[in-house]
Amino acid sequence: MALHLSEAEIIERAALLPAFPAVVNDILQTLDDDNATIGTLCSLVERDPVITGRVFSLANSAAMGGRTPRELRDMQVAISLVGLSRVREIVLAVSLAEFSRESRMSNYFWEHSVAVGVAAQELARIAHYSVDYALVGGLLHDIGQLWMARCYPLEFQMVRMAMQAQTKACILDTERQHFGTDHCVVGRVLATAWHLPASVVAAISHHHDLYPPADKLVATTHVAEAIANALDLSRHEEARVGQLSEAACQQLSLDWHADLNFLFGKIEARTRYLCQTFAAS
Amino acid sequence: MKTRLRYIALSEAEEEMVLGAPLTIAEHGVTNFSLPAGHVLTEQNIRQIALRHGEFVCIAVADTRSDAECAEALAQAQARLDVIFSLVDRHRPAIAGLYKAVLAYRSI
Structure with missing residues (x-):
């Protein structure tokens, strides 16, 4: 029998997931802030020791081409060397990789999320849209499935088995049969509760729609998933x-x-690179 | 000698690999590093690319496959694509375009 999940229950059960990294919202806010400086980004990065360590490690690697180890200890120097946009990408990817690891997300799920995030970034470059928003939209587009797997593992497994048994089955219909709702709805509820920007909420909510609302992030996430799957x-x-x-x-x-x-x-190459660099587990 | 193009992460790049396409790195819309197709990569080049935040390169590799082996590899790629596209109507223009573009990519 299908579950009948209310929005309140989805939010309540989200307590089973680790705390959503606040730095994601903070970074996205700096994109709209003309006064944001390297100092602003430094203070955001340095709030989290795990992210700080990863940024230094990646900055060292990037600065030296991964060939000659050298110790960088000053965050402002690291950001200057690596570049603001690249550091933002590192912070977003590392914080969401940590969130995924703590959520015990499967490797497949993380790799698919990275693939969609990278494809979304490249489409955003073509469409002259923010690559940071595109990365976040891609990395989080299936967050509803993560909730399903964590909060209702039995039902989630039944969906997976049904999908394997019926090769023509639609994932959203199958989820509705077992959960009474689908991962796009669950994702929208979570993203709203986490106060993510409206365009990110829309991208998560509409990434499967054949007739999605006219929004560049929705379009980017939707087409990115098709390309990521087509390229296997x-x-x-x-x-x-x-x-x-x-x-x-x-x-x-x-x-x-x-x-x-x-x-x-x-x-394809950037997905492989980011999966190696930001392995979730 | 017949060659084929491969796109690889920078971490997989090695000296003496041959660029299969021009490499251009731009920052804020200004090209700050470029190498032509056919250029043989050196250790220094790889460091320079990393310093400019390059993440991948396109290289040309020797293709020692026979025509029959190439055709077989393409047929396998197409069979996998047919499975991946099995849920959708391939007559829809966007789907047909994506399918054709990915198949063309698998042919290089």
């Missing part, structure tokens, strides 16, 4: 392309008849 980036037997909205593709000015080999190659 997480090498998972169950990977399938779902809906692909014509309007979303048009919004991103994507021309499927153009030579996309470089775009796909970049997405």
